[in-house]
Amino acid sequence: MSELIEKCSAAKAIKNKLAVAPSTEKDRALTEIANALINNSAYILKENSKDIDNAILANMPIGMIDRLKLTEERIRAMADGVRDIIKLNDPVGEVTGITERPNGLKIGKKRVPIGVIGIIYESRPNVTVDAACLCLKSSNAVILRGGKEAINSNIALVEVMRKALLLSRIPQDSIQILNDTSRETATEFMKQNEYLDLLIPRGGAGLIKSVVQNATVPVIETGTGNCHIFVDETADVDMACEIIINAKTQRTSVCNACESLLIHENIAEKILPRLNKELTAKNVMIKACEQARKLMNDAVIATEEDYGTEYLDLIISVKVVADIDEAIEHINKYNTGHSEAIITESYKNSEKFLNEVDAACVYVNASTRFTDGFEFGFGAEIGISTQKLHARGPMGLNELTSYKYIIYGNGQVRG
Amino acid sequence: MSELIEKCSAAKAIKNKLAVAPSTEKDRALTEIANALINNSAYILKENSKDIDNAILANMPIGMIDRLKLTEERIRAMADGVRDIIKLNDPVGEVTGITERPNGLKIGKKRVPIGVIGIIYESRPNVTVDAACLCLKSSNAVILRGGKEAINSNIALVEVMRKALLLSRIPQDSIQILNDTSRETATEFMKQNEYLDLLIPRGGAGLIKSVVQNATVPVIETGTGNCHIFVDETADVDMACEIIINAKTQRTSVCNACESLLIHENIAEKILPRLNKELTAKNVMIKACEQARKLMNDAVIATEEDYGTEYLDLIISVKVVADIDEAIEHINKYNTGHSEAIITESYKNSEKFLNEVDAACVYVNASTRFTDGFEFGFGAEIGISTQKLHARGPMGLNELTSYKYIIYGNGQVRG
Numbered sequence: 001m002s003e004l005i006e007k008c009s010a011a012k013a014i015k016n017k018l019a020v021a022p023s024t025e026k027d028r029a030l031t032e033i034a035n036a037l038i039n040n041s042a043y044i045l046k047e048n049s050k051d052i053d054n055a056i057l058a059n060m061p062i063g064m065i066d067r068l069k070l071t072e073e074r075i076r077a078m079a080d081g082v083r084d085i086i087k088l089n090d091p092v093g094e095v096t097g098i099t100e101r102p103n104g105l106k107i108g109k110k111r112v113p114i115g116v117i118g119i120i121y122e123s124r125p126n127v128t129v130d131a132a133c134l135c136l137k138s139s140n141a142v143i144l145r146g147g148k149e150a151i152n153s154n155i156a157l158v159e160v161m162r163k164a165l166l167l168s169r170i171p172q173d174s175i176q177i178l179n180d181t182s183r184e185t186a187t188e189f190m191k192q193n194e195y196l197d198l199l200i201p202r203g204g205a206g207l208i209k210s211v212v213q214n215a216t217v218p219v220i221e222t223g224t225g226n227c228h229i230f231v232d233e234t235a236d237v238d239m240a241c242e243i244i245i246n247a248k249t250q251r252t253s254v255c256n257a258c259e260s261l262l263i264h265e266n267i268a269e270k271i272l273p274r275l276n277k278e279l280t281a282k283n284v285m286i287k288a289c290e291q292a293r294k295l296m297n298d299a300v301i302a303t304e305e306d307y308g309t310e311y312l313d314l315i316i317s318v319k320v321v322a323d324i325d326e327a328i329e330h331i332n333k334y335n336t337g338h339s340e341a342i343i344t345e346s347y348k349n350s351e352k353f354l355n356e357v358d359a360a361c362v363y364v365n366a367s368t369r370f371t372d373g374f375e376f377g378f379g380a381e382i383g384i385s386t387q388k389l390h391a392r393g394p395m396g397l398n399e400l401t402s403y404k405y406i407i408y409g410n411g412q413v414r415g
Numbered sequence: 416m417s418e419l420i421e422k423c424s425a426a427k428a429i430k431n432k433l434a435v436a437p438s439t440e441k442d443r444a445l446t447e448i449a450n451a452l453i454n455n456s457a458y459i460l461k462e463n464s465k466d467i468d469n470a471i472l473a474n475m476p477i478g479m480i481d482r483l484k485l486t487e488e489r490i491r492a493m494a495d496g497v498r499d500i501i502k503l504n505d506p507v508g509e510v511t512g513i514t515e516r517p518n519g520l521k522i523g524k525k526r527v528p529i530g531v532i533g534i535i536y537e538s539r540p541n542v543t544v545d546a547a548c549l550c551l552k553s554s555n556a557v558i559l560r561g562g563k564e565a566i567n568s569n570i571a572l573v574e575v576m577r578k579a580l581l582l583s584r585i586p587q588d589s590i591q592i593l594n595d596t597s598r599e600t601a602t603e604f605m606k607q608n609e610y611l612d613l614l615i616p617r618g619g620a621g622l623i624k625s626v627v628q629n630a631t632v633p634v635i636e637t638g639t640g641n642c643h644i645f646v647d648e649t650a651d652v653d654m655a656c657e658i659i660i661n662a663k664t665q666r667t668s669v670c671n672a673c674e675s676l677l678i679h680e681n682i683a684e685k686i687l688p689r690l691n692k693e694l695t696a697k698n699v700m701i702k703a704c705e706q707a708r709k710l711m712n713d714a715v716i717a718t719e720e721d722y723g724t725e726y727l728d729l730i731i732s733v734k735v736v737a738d739i740d741e742a743i744e745h746i747n748k749y750n751t752g753h754s755e756a757i758i759t760e761s762y763k764n765s766e767k768f769l770n771e772v773d774a775a776c777v778y779v780n781a782s783t784r785f786t787d788g789f790e791f792g793f794g795a796e797i798g799i800s801t802q803k804l805h806a807r808g809p810m811g812l813n814e815l816t817s818y819k820y821i822i823y824g825n826g827q828v829r830g
Contacts (some may be wrong), residue, residue, distance in 0.1 A: 016747055020770055099792065105781055107791060114803050115773070193627065197803050212608065216628055218804040239826040246828035332431055354821045355435055358530070366520055366824025375829070376522060376820070377514065388529050388612050388817035389633040390805040402803035405791070406769045409781025411654040413661035414790070 004185055007176045008195035011116040011141040014171035019113050019139050021170055023090040029168035030133055034082040036164035037129065037157075041075045047156035048125065055149060063253075067124050068150055078129045081380075085133045088379045091397045092139045095406065106408040111401045113139035115197035118189060119382075120145045120211055122203035125153040131202075132161055132175045134382050138400040141174050143196070145189055147203075148181035155179060190215035202383050205310065220390060222383035225255035225338035226310045227368040230327040230353070232344035233266040239365060240271060240343040241278055247341070247367040249282045253312050255384060256339050256371040260307060260317045262327045263292065268320050272296050279316065288318040307334045324349050328356050335359055337386040339368040360386060360393035419600055422591045423610035426531045426556040429586035434528050434554050436585055438505040444583035445548055449497040451579035452544065452572075456490045462571035463540065470564060478668075482539050483565055493544045496795075500548045503794045506812045507554045510821065521823040526816045528554035530612035533604060534797075535560045535626055537618035540568040546617075547576055547590045549797050553815040556589050558611070560604055562618075563596035570594060605630035617798050620725065635805060637798035640670035640753035641725045642783040645742040645768070647759035648681040654780060655686060655758040656693055662756070662782040664697045668727050670799060671754050671786040675722060675732045677742045678707065683735050687711050694731065703733040722749050739764050743771050750774055752801040754783040775801060775808035 001009075037044070048070040055065045091111055098108035117140045119131045128144055135142035146154040158177040165172045178185065190199060190211060198218050201211040205224045212219055229247060231240045247258035263271060272295035279286055280298045287306045288299035299318065306317040307330070321327045324342075331340055341363035342353040350364045361371045371394060373381020378396030385391045391399035416424075452459070463485040470480045506526055513523035532555045534546045543559055550557035561569040573592040580587045593600065605614060605626060613633050616626040620639045627634055644662060646655045662673035678687060687710035694701055695713045702721045703714035714733065721732040722745070736742045739757075746755055756778035757768040765779045776786045786809060788796020793811030800806045806814035 016771060016773060019773070101790070101792060105785060105790075110769075112773075112803075213631055218633070218802060220804075236826070242826065243828055250829055350823075354525075356431060358431060358434070358527075359819065361820040361822060363822045364824060366822060366827040367829050369829040370520060370822065370827065371820075375516070375520075377516060387633060388527075389635075392817055393820045402807055404774065405776040405786075405808045407776060407778045407781055407785065408765075409779055411651070411657065412781040412785065413657055414665055414782050414784035 003180050004178065004188055004192070007143055007178065008116070008192050010173040011143055011176060012195045014173045015115050015141045017171055018141055018174050019092070019115075021139060025169045026090065026137055026139070027086045029165055029170040030082055030086045030136060032164035032167045033129075033133065033161050034079040034086075036160045037075055037079045037082070040160045041072055044075060044153065044156050044160065045070055045072070048153040050152040051150055060149070064123060068153070070125060070153060074126065078126055081126075081130055082133050085137050085380055088137065088397055090137065091401050103412050104410060105412050108406050109403045110406050112404050114400060114402050116141045116143065116195055117400070118143050118145065118192075118196045118199045118217065120186060120189070120199065120201045120203070120207065121147065122207060123147045123149045125150045125157060127202060128154045128157045128177070129161070130380075131382060132158070134380055134397065134400060136170065136174055138397045140400055142176070143189075144177040145186055146177065146181070151179070151181055187214050190217060193217050200383055220383070220385050220395070221387045222385055223255045224310055224336045224386060225257070225384075226259050226308065226334060226336045227256060227339045227341075228260045228262055228331050228335060229258050229341045229343065229368065230262040230321075230324070230331070231264060231267055231271060232324060232342055232346060232349050233264040234345040234349070235267060235271075235343040236345060237267070237271050237274070241274060243341070243343060243365070243367045244275060245278055245282060247369050248279065248284055248316050249314070250369055252314055254369075255310075256368050257312070258316065258368050259309065259311050260319070260334070262319055262321050262330060264324070264327070265291070265320050265322055268292065268295055272318070275318075283314050285315045286318060287315065289320055291320040292318045310336065324352060328353065332356075332358050337388075338384065339363065339371040341366060341368050360384065418595050419593060419603055419607070422558055422593065423531070423607050425588040426558055426591060427610045429588045430530050430556045432586055433556055433589050434507075434530075436554060440584050441505065441552055441554070442501045444551060444580055444585040445497055445501045447579035447582045448544075448548060448576050449494040449501075451575050452490055452494040452497070455575045456487055459490060459568065459571050459575065460485055460487070463568040465567040466565055475564070479538060483568070485540060485568060489541065493541055496541075496545055497548050500552050500795055503552065503812055505552065506816050518827050519825060520827050523821050524818045525821050527819050529815060529817050531556045531558065531610055532815070533558050533560065533607075533611045533614040533632065535601060535604070535614065535616045535618070535622065536562065537622060538562045538564045540565045540572060542617060543569045543572045543592070544576070545795075546797060547573070549795055549812065549815060551585065551589055553812045555815055557591070558604075559592040560601055561592065561596070566594070566596055602629050605632060608632050615798055635798070635800050635810070636802045637800055638670045639725055639751045639801060640672070640799075641674050641723065641749060641751045642671060642754045642756075643675045643677055643746050643750060644673050644756045644758065644783065645677040645736075645739070645746070646679060646682060646686060647739060647757055647761060647764050648679040649760040649764070650682060650686075650758040651760060652682070652686050652689070656689060658756070658758060658780070658782045659690060660693055660697060662784050663694065663699055663731050664729070665784055667729055669784075670725075671783050672727070673731065673783050674724065674726050675734070675749070677734055677736050677745060679739070679742070680706070680735050680737055683707065683710055687733070690733075698729050700730045701733060702730065704735055706735040707733045725751065739767060743768065747771075747773050752803075753799065754778065754786040756781060756783050775799065
């Protein structure tokens with residue numbers, strides 16, 4: 001039996017036991033994991049250094065090496081993250097809305113885990129612990145498939161977590177990782193409908209596209225964000241500039257950063273020269289439409305392709321629009337279903353924007369950077385869904401659950 | 416441009432308009448549709464007769480021809496179904512749980528349509544009207560792809576519905592059907608991620624499997640039901656027999672019919688001879704394990720394959736089990752995630768069964784035949800989901816919606 005099928009079978013074998021594990025047992029297991037991460041940090045760092053050495057040999061860019069690198073402090077942060085998950089409410093088991101039908105059947109909806117979840121992700125090893133513990137807290141068995149760049153770190157982290165599970169009553173196969181990081185095995189993994197209930201890809205657009213194209217298992221798409229800010233004619237210019245600078249520059253490599261500005265033509269003269277100055281001072285490269293460029297000295301010309309690009313970098317596209325309708329139409333054409341914002345003092349336009357823009361998170365007068373499970377008050381997130389099925393926007397513990405109907409009868413038959 | 420891409424583009428072009436259509440307009444459109452079905456019944460019947468002629472020429476089994484056949488009465492029933500949908504609450508637009516974050520952001524969850532839904536189904540033409548009107552009521556654009564056996568009827572029904580939409584402000588392209596019923600086009604249809612937000616297959620196991628295997632668009636699996644009834648040792652024998660006869664024989668071709676019985680060994684002697692008589696009297700063929708067969712004169716031997724078969728016919732498998740644990744294990748191995756029932760007077764076992772059986776609908780002391788949108792009080796259903804993502808069990812109007820987060824700020828930026 002291949003490693004893949006062996007691990008898939010092992011997860012399926014324990015999923016029903018895990019589904020009914022009491023909260024106290026799950027929290028005990030998570031406490032053991034947090035402690036074990038700290039107690040085994042020397043081992044984890046040793047394994048991580050192998051990945052770092054390989055990365056240097058492979059001439060990996062410095063930014064990527066930094067994301068791969070673990071330190072005592074980063075391991076402590078992981079353990080703290082696990083302790084934060086312990087504090088969250090257990091989502092499983094809640095029964096809502098029991099109603100009695102005319103025939104006396106009582107029908108309720110009970111929150112249950114999804115079952116076995118596959119996570120396909122790229123190089124950051126902290127995802128390994130984060131994803132495993134969120135799945136555990138929500139009674140889902142997880143099979144991790146991380147990037148080959150982090151494989152030594154990931155295997156070490158999973159080994160430490162699995163050993164910690166032995167100190168609890170949670171089955172050890174609740175957390176597993178594929179040692180085989182080949183592309184072929186990943187593709188096979190995406191087709192294990194017999195074993196997997198859900199697949200969540202976490203990573204760049206290429207990874208997500210590959211999963212969507214190849215998977216037969218249900219998938220939740222996460223993460224790509226071509227996020228817009230529309231500055232309406234009534235906008236407070238100070239507020240608009242502050243939000244734009246924040247959304248573009250506070251952190252550029254994240255999916256909720258702003259990539260494109262739409263400016264109402266009646267406010268263009270007032271705001272664009274100022275934005276040109278402020279963005280340039282922050283080293284942002286500006287790609288603007290003809291009309292915007294006349295007011296932005298440092299801008300280069302934007303192409304059609306720019307409007308569809310998630311830069312994840314110090315680059316922004318700018319387009320002047322005639323009115324809110326043109327702005328909404330543009331956004332609904334180019335956005336990736338992530339986060340969109342309007343800056344306006346018009347009540348009517350704020351409501352119109354909230355109603356008509358089709359995205360997971362639609363903002364009035366705030367930075368798109370708030371699309372995040374922690375900022376939304378979920379306490380944690382497994383990713384940000386950009387599809388409409390099952391979950392949309394930041395996904396916390398509740399979004400890692402399904403439900404079943406439980407029906408109490410006393411002999412009812414159908415007539 | 417192919418018919419497929421043309422229709423997909425047309426649906427995408429109007430989906431945002433449909434998303435914000437007022438309830439009154441949608442209900443007006445549905446009223447026009449109900450009237451138009453009645454007023455154009457002669458035309459619909461004429462087109463249907465072409466399908467019936469073709470079916471007879473192709474030697475289609477009589478049961479299938481009956482499902483294909485329309486009559487004045489069946490068209491009236493379709494129109495009544497549309498009027499029932501009008502009476503349901505519009506699910507779209509509801510905002511729940513606006514909470515204020517410490518930074519003053521107000522975050523709420525707004526119910527929105529899914530967008531463009533593809534429905535792939537088999538021969539019954541009533542699905543055409545039913546699915547189209549449920550999608551319309553929930554502000555989803557629909558692209559129908561029915562079976563080639565019903566193509567003349569389906570095209571006529573869609574033509575009548577689209578003409579009726581002209582009398583309302585609902586865009587005509589809210590309802591479309593693919594004239595091309597080739598398998599190649601169906602496969603292409605399943606990969607239109609750019610246009611389709613969801614694909615729902617309605618039909619037999621073969622159709623559903625093909626969609627799951629080929630689709631890159633998110634899918635909700637519906638309908639296959641290998642449903643079990645477990646008779647616990649404390650069961651009321653009269654109640655058990657009544658429920659079993661109902662679940663097996665009241666209608667055999669449906670997904671919520673019972674296909675397999677599990678009998679606690681301590682009650683086998685008391686119930687199996689009686690069930691042998693009662694099932695045989697209803698012309699049910701019994702396939703039993705060795706132990707059960709000793710108590711059921713008319714039974715043939717069950718194979719491993721029987722336990723995994725959805726007969727959709729007057730056949731049932733029977734197996735004696737040592738206890739509830741064996742019953743639950745058997746069910747969790749063979750069931751298709753549809754409907755499962757226990758007959759018991761034990762409080763402890765009723766709770767254990769509800770907790771541990773992994774299926775969309777889990778019953779105590781009632782027939783599995785109740786798994787149905789109407790019986791659950793949803794007023795209608797688009798299908799019964801057997802997967803865990805997004806929706807599980809009967810899917811009504813709410814299950815045809817997604818949500819978006821709406822966020823009210825006053826200048827917040829992320830620190």
